Amino acid sequence: MRALVIDDDDLVRRTLAGILTSMQVEVTQAADGFAAIDQIETSPTPFDVIFCDLQMPGRDGIQTLRDLADRRVTSGLILLSGHTRDIVASAENTARHHALNVLGHLYKPFDRAKINVLLEAASRPRRIPQMTSNREPLTAADLRRGLAANEFILAFQPKVNPATGVVEGVEALVRWMHERYGPIPPVEFISLAEESALIDPLTDAVMRLAVAGYHDLREGHLDIPIAVNLSTRSMTRLDMADRLRASVIDGEASPEGFVFEVTESQLADNMTAFLETATRLRLMGFKLSIDDFGTGFSTMEQVSRLPVSELKIDRAFVAGAPDNPRTRHILEASLQLGHSLNLKCVCEGVETSNEWELVRRLGTDTVQGYFVAKPMGLAALRSWITEWEAKWPLLNPNSA
Structure with missing residues (x-):
């Protein structure tokens, strides 16, 4: 499994990367949304899961979600935050409105058991709603x-x-x-x-x-x-x-x-x-x-x-x-x-x-x-x- 961790805090980013590496996950790090988009666009294969911090200078997590949606990213998305539950829920709803594949969120400090549950969710095939068939429009x-x-x-x-x-x-x-x-x-x-x-x-x-x-x-x-x-x-x-x-x-x-x-x-x-x-x-x-x-x-x-x-x-x-x-x-x-x-x-x-x-x-x-x-x-x-x-x-x- 390949993961991209987006967080401007070096200690937080490296801590999460270390936990993921110990769980046999191949990790790429990005210090902000701009670097993350560069990693996504240059990666030879899509990331299985993206961890995205909400509070980042320059380009915050909500703006980064829009960037991911504009590029039709289908990776599993896990939000990182220390904010209150209502703000995190609003961010998740924003991501879903962008049709992103939201798996859940992690609060800081990180819970290893919760990370494992979210990674299991990321490994399951995404259910994408399908239209009835590739047919001509009804008249x-x-x-x-x-x-x-x-x-x-x-x-x-x-x-x-x-x-x-x-x-x-x-x-x-x-x-x-x-x-x-x-x-x-x-x-x-x-x-x-x-x-x-x-x-x-x-x-x-x-x-x-x-x-x-x-x-x-x-x-x-x-x-x-x-x-x-x-x-x-x-x-x-x-x-x-x-x-x-x-x-x-x-x-x-x-x-x-x-x-x-x-x-x-x-x-x-x-x-x-x-x-x-x-x-x-x-x-x-x-x-x-x-x-x-x-x-x-x-x-x-x-x-x-x-x-x-x-x-x-x-x-x-x-x-x-x-x-x-x-x-x-x-x-x-x-x-x-x-x-x-x-x-x-x-x-x-x-x-x-x-x-x-x-x-x-x-x-x-x-x-x-x-x-x-x-x-x-x-x-x-x-x-x-x-x-x-x-x-x-x-x-x-x-x-x-």
């Missing part, structure tokens, strides 16, 4: 054909009460099973649907599937609501409330069995039309939820006048909260805000046992995320509920 004609061919399906992700273990609902997540390209995630076709005036036909298709799911669940004696994502563009159409109600009533379902989720970042575009549609939906018996709460620009006053019944707190404020006091305070404040407005609070994107335990302790009403379950078909959902009920006492021994 409105593709989407129109897919709708006509009924290529869209729903996957259902459970939402559970962390205090009781009860499954209190599911979110219906649309997937496009393209005849040529296979599964296509929503991020690749929702914007296309909005831009090509096909979002309403897509919503109609999703509602037909959701209503079918409503009946399937009740046949299995699962009287739980189904959450469906709505585009804000649809919510600002004055006929949308009637359209959604017709989908449910014509399908012999009940509005009380559905929750419509709207992303917070899109709320302010046409608040008057949104409020009209939202209020009519609530009068019809539907529930409304603000999705990805905390990532948009809603004010407390704006949230307080929306006729919503639920806040879904974004994964960004759940991930890392067990170890990051600042993120944890934001998460706790969001839960307190929701409860002060008499709203049900859902923490989404819970993926680890530490995150589960934290949001449970902070008083979230419902949890959704891979720690509980991944999205699945209805048959798998019924089997999963049986398994979950057996697993629950192990997750919460005090529930008995």
Whole structure:
């Protein structure tokens, strides 16, 4: 393994280099960001890992991160600092926004065991998100054909009460099973649907599937609501409330069995039309939820006048909260805000046992995320509920 150590303090740099050398790592040293870039550009092969100090004269660590990003450096990155945790966390977030391969950080003085853990992480292949395939961009004609061919399906992700273990609902997540390209995630076709005036036909298709799911669940004696994502563009159409109600009533379902989720970042575009549609939906018996709460620009006053019944707190404020006091305070404040407005609070994107335990302790009403379950078909959902009920006492021994 080859490492580059960037630090202006000779003693610190040499100390770390000595530790790494004793661990059979080939070390190159650089006293500042300029020297580091020279080493990177002249190195015959990429470094496996780069240790970068944050506090350096001339060109600090944050500027050096930008230099690394500009050169598309893929080496594992470990930040060195004696600063407070919030500053180090901000530096790591900056590096991730630059798409750098952040492995973690080391505080001074160095912990040999922590170095070993980070080096093990550096030795593992980096997982780089891939697009669906090297195919031509999707077009409105593709989407129109897919709708006509009924290529869209729903996957259902459970939402559970962390205090009781009860499954209190599911979110219906649309997937496009393209005849040529296979599964296509929503991020690749929702914007296309909005831009090509096909979002309403897509919503109609999703509602037909959701209503079918409503009946399937009740046949299995699962009287739980189904959450469906709505585009804000649809919510600002004055006929949308009637359209959604017709989908449910014509399908012999009940509005009380559905929750419509709207992303917070899109709320302010046409608040008057949104409020009209939202209020009519609530009068019809539907529930409304603000999705990805905390990532948009809603004010407390704006949230307080929306006729919503639920806040879904974004994964960004759940991930890392067990170890990051600042993120944890934001998460706790969001839960307190929701409860002060008499709203049900859902923490989404819970993926680890530490995150589960934290949001449970902070008083979230419902949890959704891979720690509980991944999205699945209805048959798998019924089997999963049986398994979950057996697993629950192990997750919460005090529930008995």
